[in-house]
Amino acid sequence: MSQESLDDTIKFRAGPLKEAANELDAVHLGGINISELGREGLTEMLRRAMTDDDKIAIYERYSAGDISEDAARVLLGEEFDLLQEDTEAFREATETDTSDYLV
Amino acid sequence: MAGGDTRYPILVDTDTLIAVANSSLWTQITEHVGLTTTNVCKQELERHAEETRETAPEGSRPYRLHHGSRAALAALADDDTPLTQVTSVPRPHGADAGEESLRQEVVQNPEAIDYVILMDAAGRRSIRRAVDDQDEDIRVVTPPFLFYILYDNDLISRREFCEACGELLEREGWTGYKAVKAAWEGIPIDCSDILDDNLLP
Numbered sequence: 001m002s003q004e005s006l007d008d009t010i011k012f013r014a015g016p017l018k019e020a021a022n023e024l025d026a027v028h029l030g031g032i033n034i035s036e037l038g039r040e041g042l043t044e045m046l047r048r049a050m051t052d053d054d055k056i057a058i059y060e061r062y063s064a065g066d067i068s069e070d071a072a073r074v075l076l077g078e079e080f081d082l083l084q085e086d087t088e089a090f091r092e093a094t095e096t097d098t099s100d101y102l103v
Numbered sequence: 104m105a106g107g108d109t110r111y112p113i114l115v116d117t118d119t120l121i122a123v124a125n126s127s128l129w130t131q132i133t134e135h136v137g138l139t140t141t142n143v144c145k146q147e148l149e150r151h152a153e154e155t156r157e158t159a160p161e162g163s164r165p166y167r168l169h170h171g172s173r174a175a176l177a178a179l180a181d182d183d184t185p186l187t188q189v190t191s192v193p194r195p196h197g198a199d200a201g202e203e204s205l206r207q208e209v210v211q212n213p214e215a216i217d218y219v220i221l222m223d224a225a226g227r228r229s230i231r232r233a234v235d236d237q238d239e240d241i242r243v244v245t246p247p248f249l250f251y252i253l254y255d256n257d258l259i260s261r262r263e264f265c266e267a268c269g270e271l272l273e274r275e276g277w278t279g280y281k282a283v284k285a286a287w288e289g290i291p292i293d294c295s296d297i298l299d300d301n302l303l304p
Contacts, residue, residue: 052277059284082224083281085231086245090289093218093242098255101113101217103137103185 010042043074050075059083109187110215111137114208117147117201118222119246121171122275124178128267131253133178137185138249143195143204145179145188148172167274202226206233213239220246224281245282247271251290265294 014021021034050058055076062072073080115138123132132138151172159165178184189212195203205219209230219234219241221227227243234241247268254264268286271279287294 052280055277056280059280079224079281082228083285086224086227086281086285087288089227089231089242089244090248090285093244093248094251094255094290096217098252101111101137101252102135102256103111 046075047077055079109137109185110189111139111185111187112215112217113138113249114205114216114219115140115144115249116205116221116223116226117144117151119220119249120144120148120175121151121168122222122246122271122279123249124171124174125167125274126250126267126270128250128253128259128263129174131258132249133184133186135185135256135258136249136252137187139187139189140179141191141201141204141208142188143191144201145176147201148176148179152176199226202229206230209233209239209241210237213237213241216241218248219243220248222246222275222278222282224278245285247283247286251286254292261292261294262297264292265297268294269298 021032021037025031025034058067058072058075059080061067062069076083113136117140120138120140123129126132149172151168155165155169155172157169159169175186178186179188189208191204191207194200195207197203202221202223205221205226206229209216209219210233213234219227219230221230221243222245227245231243234243250259250264250267253259254261259267268283272283273279275282
């Protein structure tokens with residue numbers, strides 16, 4: 001993820017969430033990184049909220065250049081890399097003489 | 104099953120067999136392309152055929168599991184069809200036994216294998232790692248590669264290739280999408296004039 005996007009903020013009404021986070025920060029040995037937890041928590045919840053159809057739509061939007069690779073990676077995680085691996089493997093496979101596999 | 108000890112250099116898993124057995128290209132595949140699977144995958148096919156009803160609603164997942172498994176088992180039982188099985192020793196157990204049996208084959212008989220085809224993306228990565236660990240030249244690819252072999256050898260038209268990919272996309276959801284997308288990006292065959300817009304970006 002680029003530094004620029006890390007500097008962006010998302011605002012929501014935290015209320016008791018903020019109080020809870022501050023309390024944990026106070027009692028936990030060494031404190032907690034609330035910003036880091038917030039980023040990880042949101043990433044996890046975004047992924048959990050996605051249906052398979054959403055994943056297809058997100059990858060299509062990435063392919064069309066409508067969303068960044070960083071955003072696509074946040075949403076698709078490891079699945080994004082698996083797709084790239086499979087594409088490369090398929091390309092290599094088609095460079096061989098496939099007539100060898102006919103009977 | 105092909106006669107004697109014939110084994111073919113393309114190793115396929117249970118879900119690949121079911122997916123291609125449900126495709127419009129199954130007849131051409133069983134006529135022209137040599138495939139090997141494992142006894143463990145065969146047992147998974149038998150279990151799917153037993154546990155799902157023949158009368159499940161057409162197009163449903165149980166329907167596809169039942170009829171796809173039966174078609175694959177029939178090809179395995181037919182001596183004239185180039186689909187054979189090898190015995191996996193020791194026989195793996197559990198939910199991923201089929202995939203594990205392919206991984207075992209890659210480790211034990213790498214010289215006999217050129218391609219491994221699996222439907223599951225995480226399974227492909229796992230076997231790719233097993234191949235890398237052994238420094239072998241085995242490629243691990245998605246099921247549309249079988250359609251591509253037919254297309255590449257002029258046994259089917261571009262239309263038939265695209266339509267078979269479209270069927271896979273519709274049936275397998277995100278799993279099929281990943282497989283077909285990887286194929287389209289790996290080999291730029293344009294299917295936009297053939298498939299409905301809802302199957303294409």
